[in-house]
Amino acid sequence: MKKTIGHRGINPTGETTYKKTTSSALKGAIQLGITHTVGSLTQKPERDVLLQDFEVVDSIFFPNEGSNLTPAHHYGDFKFKTYAPIAFRYFREMFGIRPDDYMYSLCNERLIELSNSGASGSIFYLSSDDEYIIKTVQYKEAEFLQKLLPGYFMNLNQNKRTLLPKFYGLYCVQAGGKNIRIVVMNNLLPSAVRMHVKFDLKGSTYKRRASAKEREKAVPTFKDLDFMQDMADGLMLDNDMYTAVCKTIQRDCLLLQSFKIMDYSILLGIHNLDQACRERDSEAAADPRKPQGQKSLYSTAIEAIQAETASMGSLDTEDKTGGIPARNSKGERLLVYIGIIDILQSYRLAKKLEHSWKALVHDGDTVSVHRPGFYADRFQRFMCNFVFRRVLRKHESCLTEHYDKVSCSENTHIEDFTNYMYTNGLKPLITKPTTINKHRHLRPFTNIYNI
Amino acid sequence: MKKTIGHRGINPTGETTYKKTTSSALKGAIQLGITHTVGSLTQKPERDVLLQDFEVVDSIFFPNEGSNLTPAHHYGDFKFKTYAPIAFRYFREMFGIRPDDYMYSLCNERLIELSNSGASGSIFYLSSDDEYIIKTVQYKEAEFLQKLLPGYFMNLNQNKRTLLPKFYGLYCVQAGGKNIRIVVMNNLLPSAVRMHVKFDLKGSTYKRRASAKEREKAVPTFKDLDFMQDMADGLMLDNDMYTAVCKTIQRDCLLLQSFKIMDYSILLGIHNLDQACRERDSEAAADPRKPQGQKSLYSTAIEAIQAETASMGSLDTEDKTGGIPARNSKGERLLVYIGIIDILQSYRLAKKLEHSWKALVHDGDTVSVHRPGFYADRFQRFMCNFVFRRVLRKHESCLTEHYDKVSCSENTHIEDFTNYMYTNGLKPLITKPTTINKHRHLRPFTNIYNI
Numbered sequence: 001m002k003k004t005i006g007h008r009g010i011n012p013t014g015e016t017t018y019k020k021t022t023s024s025a026l027k028g029a030i031q032l033g034i035t036h037t038v039g040s041l042t043q044k045p046e047r048d049v050l051l052q053d054f055e056v057v058d059s060i061f062f063p064n065e066g067s068n069l070t071p072a073h074h075y076g077d078f079k080f081k082t083y084a085p086i087a088f089r090y091f092r093e094m095f096g097i098r099p100d101d102y103m104y105s106l107c108n109e110r111l112i113e114l115s116n117s118g119a120s121g122s123i124f125y126l127s128s129d130d131e132y133i134i135k136t137v138q139y140k141e142a143e144f145l146q147k148l149l150p151g152y153f154m155n156l157n158q159n160k161r162t163l164l165p166k167f168y169g170l171y172c173v174q175a176g177g178k179n180i181r182i183v184v185m186n187n188l189l190p191s192a193v194r195m196h197v198k199f200d201l202k203g204s205t206y207k208r209r210a211s212a213k214e215r216e217k218a219v220p221t222f223k224d225l226d227f228m229q230d231m232a233d234g235l236m237l238d239n240d241m242y243t244a245v246c247k248t249i250q251r252d253c254l255l256l257q258s259f260k261i262m263d264y265s266i267l268l269g270i271h272n273l274d275q276a277c278r279e280r281d282s283e284a285a286a287d288p289r290k291p292q293g294q295k296s297l298y299s300t301a302i303e304a305i306q307a308e309t310a311s312m313g314s315l316d317t318e319d320k321t322g323g324i325p326a327r328n329s330k331g332e333r334l335l336v337y338i339g340i341i342d343i344l345q346s347y348r349l350a351k352k353l354e355h356s357w358k359a360l361v362h363d364g365d366t367v368s369v370h371r372p373g374f375y376a377d378r379f380q381r382f383m384c385n386f387v388f389r390r391v392l393r394k395h396e397s398c399l400t401e402h403y404d405k406v407s408c409s410e411n412t413h414i415e416d417f418t419n420y421m422y423t424n425g426l427k428p429l430i431t432k433p434t435t436i437n438k439h440r441h442l443r444p445f446t447n448i449y450n451i
Numbered sequence: 452m453k454k455t456i457g458h459r460g461i462n463p464t465g466e467t468t469y470k471k472t473t474s475s476a477l478k479g480a481i482q483l484g485i486t487h488t489v490g491s492l493t494q495k496p497e498r499d500v501l502l503q504d505f506e507v508v509d510s511i512f513f514p515n516e517g518s519n520l521t522p523a524h525h526y527g528d529f530k531f532k533t534y535a536p537i538a539f540r541y542f543r544e545m546f547g548i549r550p551d552d553y554m555y556s557l558c559n560e561r562l563i564e565l566s567n568s569g570a571s572g573s574i575f576y577l578s579s580d581d582e583y584i585i586k587t588v589q590y591k592e593a594e595f596l597q598k599l600l601p602g603y604f605m606n607l608n609q610n611k612r613t614l615l616p617k618f619y620g621l622y623c624v625q626a627g628g629k630n631i632r633i634v635v636m637n638n639l640l641p642s643a644v645r646m647h648v649k650f651d652l653k654g655s656t657y658k659r660r661a662s663a664k665e666r667e668k669a670v671p672t673f674k675d676l677d678f679m680q681d682m683a684d685g686l687m688l689d690n691d692m693y694t695a696v697c698k699t700i701q702r703d704c705l706l707l708q709s710f711k712i713m714d715y716s717i718l719l720g721i722h723n724l725d726q727a728c729r730e731r732d733s734e735a736a737a738d739p740r741k742p743q744g745q746k747s748l749y750s751t752a753i754e755a756i757q758a759e760t761a762s763m764g765s766l767d768t769e770d771k772t773g774g775i776p777a778r779n780s781k782g783e784r785l786l787v788y789i790g791i792i793d794i795l796q797s798y799r800l801a802k803k804l805e806h807s808w809k810a811l812v813h814d815g816d817t818v819s820v821h822r823p824g825f826y827a828d829r830f831q832r833f834m835c836n837f838v839f840r841r842v843l844r845k846h847e848s849c850l851t852e853h854y855d856k857v858s859c860s861e862n863t864h865i866e867d868f869t870n871y872m873y874t875n876g877l878k879p880l881i882t883k884p885t886t887i888n889k890h891r892h893l894r895p896f897t898n899i900y901n902i
Contacts, residue, residue, distance in 0.1 A: 048609045048702060050709040051602040150601055151502040157608040158499045251499060258501040 006121015007136070016113060018123050018136055019178040023113055025075040026180060027125065029173045030134065031107040032062055032073055033080030034184075037171070038103045041089055053086040054149040079174035083142070087149055088169050094156055095166055095186075102168065105129050106184065120345070126187060132168065133187045141344040142181040145170055148259060148344075155255050161244075163266070163304050163340045164252050188267055188301070188339040190321045194276060195219060195269040195337070199227050202265045203375075203382030221267075227387065233329035234389040235270075235336060241324060242390040245338075248304065249383050252340055253376040261343055262375040266383060269337040271323060301337045327391075457572015458587070467564060469574050469587055470629040474564055476526040477631060478576065480624045481585065482558040483513055483524060484531030485635075488622070489554045492540055504537040505600040530625035534593070538600055539620045545607055546617055546637075553619065556580050557635065571796070577638060583619065584638045592795040593632040596621055599710060599795075606706050612695075614717070614755050614791045615703050639718055639752070639790040641772045645727060646670060646720040646788070650678050653716045654826075654833030672718075678838065684780035685840040686721075686787055692775060693841040696789075699755065700834050703791055704827040712794055713826040717834060720788040722774060752788045778842075 004010075009017045016023040037058065059081045066072030082088075092102060109128035125134040137145070145167065155162065166186035173180045189195055198221045202208065208224035222230070237245060249266075256264060302322045323335025455461075460468045467474040488509065510532045517523030533539075543553060560579035576585040588596070596618065606613065617637035624631045640646055649672045653659060659675035673681070688696060700717075707715060753773045774786025 047705060049605060050706065051605060052709055150605075153605065154500060154502060154601075254498060255501065258503055 008121045008123055016123060019176075019180055021173070021175050021178065021180060023123060025175070026123070026173060027111045027113075028073060028075050029062070029078050029080065029175065030125075030171070030182060031111070032071070033060070033082075033171060033173065034169070035103055035107045036060055036062075036070060036080065037082040037085060038099050041085055042099050044086075047086075049087050049090045049153070051150065054084050054146065054153075056084055056086065058082045058085050076175055079172075081172040081174065083146060083170040083172070084149055087153065088167070090153075091156065091166075092168050094160065095168070097168065105131050106134070126191065130187055130191050132184055134182050134184050137181050137183050137344060139179070139181065142170060142172070142183070144344055145183065151255060151259060155251075159251055161248055161304055162252055163248050163301075163338060164255070165339065165341065165343060183344075186339075188341070189269040189337050193269075193271045193321050193323065193335065193337070196272040196275055197222065197270045199223065199268040199270075200265045200341075201227060201268060201382065201387060202263070203379040224382070231328065234387050235326040235328065235334065236389050236391045237324070237326050238391055241326075242384075242388055245324070245388055246380075246384040249340075249380055253380050256340075256343060257372045257376040260372045262372050263345060264340050264342045264379070266379075266387070267339055267341045268387070270328075271335040271337070272328070273333040273335065275332065301339065304339065326388075459572045459574055467574060470627075470631055472624070472626050472629065472631060474574060476626070477574070477624060478562045478564075479524060479526050480513070480529045480531065480626060481576075481622070481633060482562070483522070484511070484533075484622060484624065485620070486554055486558045487511055487513075487521060487531065488533040488536060489550050492536055493550050495537075498537070500538050500541045500604070502601065505535050505597065505604075507535055507537065509533045509536050527626055530623075532623040532625065534597060534621040534623070535600055538604065539618070541604075542607065542617075543619050545611070546619070548619065556582050557585070577642065581638055581642050583635055585633050585635050588632050588634050588795060590630070590632065593621060593623070593634070595795050596634065602706060602710060606702075610702055612699055612755055613703055614699050614752075614789060615706070616790065616792060616794060634795075637790075639792070640720040640788050644720075644722045644772050644774065644786065644788070647723040647726055648721045649673065650675075650719040650721075651716045651792075652678060652719060652833065652838060653714070654830040675833070682779065685838050686785065687778040687780075687840050687842045688775070689842055692777075693835075693839055696775070696839055697831075697835040700791075700831055704831050707791075707794060708823045708827040711823045713823050714796060715791055715793045715830070717830075717838070718790055718792045719838070721779075722786040722788070723779070724784040724786065726783065752790065755790070777839075 007019045009020075011017050011022060018026055021029075037060070059079055060069065061067070061077070061079050062070045062073065063077050064073060064075065089099075092099070105127045111125040111127060111134065114124040114126055122136045126132070127134075152164075152167065155164070167183060168186070169184040171182050171184075173182070189198075198219055200221045201224050203224065205225055205228075210220050210222045210226055214220045214222075256262075301324050321335065321337075323337050326334045326336045328334055458470045460471075462468050462473060469477055472480075488511070510530055511520065512518070512528070512530050513521045513524065514528045515524060515526065540550075543550070556578045562576040562578060562585065565575040565577055573587045577583070578585075603615075603618065606615070618634060619637070620635040622633050622635075624633070640649075649670055651672045652675050654675065656675055656679075661671050661673045661677055665671045707713075752775050772786065772788075774788050777785045777787045779785055
């Protein structure tokens with residue numbers, strides 16, 4: 001029997017538990033609950049969201065034997081609470097999610113429990129269609145998300161393009177005297193795309209190296225110091241794409257700062273197209289699953305940053321998974337998947353907060369009242385000066401022309417590109433061995449989510 | 452010297468005063484203040500509105516002798532405060548008002564003091580271009596407007612079409628130890644259009660008749676009981692227009708109710724095109740001013756109710772003043788100007804509130820906790836069942852075809868229309884003498900505003 005982390009444990013039969021509720025009972029309750037709440041919402045007439053709607057909590061009791069409102073089920077009695085139903089209905093509408101699709105994806109198909117779910121003690125489920133992540137959150141996180149909703153509404157209305165998590169619903173399963181709060185949000189890293197390397201980046205250097213234990217994983221999530229060492233030249237984006245990414249990060253950071261949120265990260269997954277081609281050649285069988293298009297709006301990385309009016313001309317790739325086209329210092333073609341995560345957790349643990357104080361002091365912040373601003377500034381600087389690099393327009397074609405078809409075509413322009421980088425004072429690290437390369441043989445379908 | 456009403460008075464030289472500040476000094480301070488605040492805003496970079504922005508108050512001191520930030524002036528020293536500058540900049544943008552135009556209209560041209568400004572004790576100014584109304588508000592009203600801003604933001608984002616007042620700015624002039632708070636909003640009734648009759652309607656019958664004193668005025672504002680007596684058949688709107696008006700009123704009432712606002716009215720101005728033609732024939736000279744188009748978006752009655760996607764085909768009139776085409780029971784062609792006013796005042800005076808309690812009890816409300824909902828329901832019912840009437844589609848042409856040109860063409864369809872009404876059980880009051888007709892010879896350019 002494995003060690004319990006936070007509220008997450010494993011029972012004698014080997015099944016994951018959360019606050020002693022088995023994962024299967026939790027999934028069952030979530031599916032019954034969401035079916036009911038979405039169903040009853042569709043019966044209510046459409047109306048505008050009001051300020052008060054953010055504070056509403058609907059509750060419905062699901063007795064084991066069923067009631068005139070709820071079906072019988074084979075779990076224990078439970079209560080299902082829906083937070084701010086009208087507000088989240090509006091958010092889902094804004095993200096282009098139809099009630100039927102939402103209900104179908106979450107409730108009519110199997111929820112897949114993610115095994116590699118990190119040190120937060122949360123359980124993560126992925127919907128079968130790869131669209132939604134369900135995550136358990138703590139009381140403080142749920143409470144904070146509720147407080148955040150008016151600001152989240154304002155941001156969405158001004159900024160449909162955002163790298164912030166897309167929150168589709170906040171619920172609570174009350175069973176056996178325990179409250180299990182869950183949040184439904186977008187899936188950042190499409191399972192069907194093999195991530196060759198993944199990073200969780202904050203812009204800090206304080207203890208920001210993946211642990212030895214993390215490195216043992218099939219798909220470790222590396223951190224800032226790893227990135228600085230292994231990808232010292234960052235990710236090359238064409239001019240428009242660079243501007244779009246950085247503008248989005250800037251606007252998102254302003255909102256986070258205004259809510260005094262810190263400790264968030266960018267989750268960054270990199271699919272290396274050229275490496276994938278080499279692997280396909282060397283491996284016995286390629287992955288039979290093809291990259292799938294995501295259905296909701298603005299939920300992929302590229303949609304999240306690309307302004308509606310911007311003409312991205314040459315960057316329209318055949319890639320339907322929403323990766324952002326980039327190159328590494330070797331000139332290899334990459335698809336980059338990004339999103340801002342961990343925006344609720346700074347309100348979770350005093351211990352966590354203490355860590356982030358230490359980190360900020362370590363990184364030069366001396367005036368604690370300015371912390372969120374300092375955090376945001378440093379985060380933006382790191383992302384836009386180090387992680388993402390702008391390639392000037394006249395050389396853009398080097399970056400993009402091979403995305404016209406995401407195929408295993410030969411890499412004719414690598415040499416030009418490398419020369420370009422040399423002449424522009426950028427040092428490609430072609431010869432330097434990297435930790436990342438050690439992890440080339442990654443298993444897909446393992447995501448780490450820490451919202 | 453005339454009697455003081457509230458804070459408004461008249462000094463020995465005959466000039467209006469507000470809290471002992473002369474109207475000319477107040478206008479001067481407003482113009483200097485708005486010039487400064489709009490000017491300094493344009494220097495700040497564009498950014499998203501945050502929840503905190505609603506609570507910001509900027510303040511700048513204008514010493515008589517000038518400073519390095521402010522020009523010298525010939526009034527006493529004063530302080531100028533701007534409430535929620537970033538939020539109001541966003542609202543103005545949403546309403547399509549450019550900073551330059553806003554500043555120019557309010558600060559570079561004369562502000563016209565409206566003489567007929569009602570019993571509220573407020574001073575009203577109209578900008579020379581007829582676009583803006585400036586009104587003094589009490590502390591409680593300003594405070595309430597600030598609280599309303601997040602909900603107002605939400606409403607605007609979901610509902611650009613609204614009959615609620617368009618709030619463009621909230622300011623405070625601090626002079627001689629007094630605070631004079633002013634709000635800038637849209638002008639509902641274009642001065643260039645002669646209103647043949649005006650109503651302030653609440654849906655109540657309690658003391659809702661214009662006073663004898665009001666009736667002496669050149670352009671009295673009649674009330675509910677007057678409307679019920681003199682316009683018992685209401686205003687005929689074509690089907691789409693009726694639906695648009697009522698849907699807008701319904702959504703606006705939902706917001707007002709959610710903020711527990713009561714006591715608001717619809718200000719309704721009616722320009723009778725056929726009557727205007729007859730007057731033009733009989734009068735020596737027609738008004739040389741032509742109806743002007745308003746510049747800001749959604750600020751006219753027709754824009755406020757007409758959905759962006761709705762095809763209003765035949766209703767596109769040459770009228771640029773934004774009146775809603777309607778007919779009275781005689782079949783005369785009308786342009787109706789409406790807006791919801793008085794949304795801040797229920798928070799003003801205990802005495803006022805007491806009155807509205809009495810009115811609600813009189814009108815059948817016994818449970819005071821339901822008051823805002825009761826008020827809203829009754830208001831909607833009165834507007835959509837009594838004031839505005841739907842004319843069915845097959846007869847729509849009767850209502851609209853003569854709006855193709857707002858001209859003094861002959862009224863060929865009146866007979867048909869009257870017949871239609873008879874056959875549909877509607878009683879045209881062609882022969883009944885009305886109080887309204889007594890006031891046919893109205894002077895233009897006199898508006899009453901009670902927000």
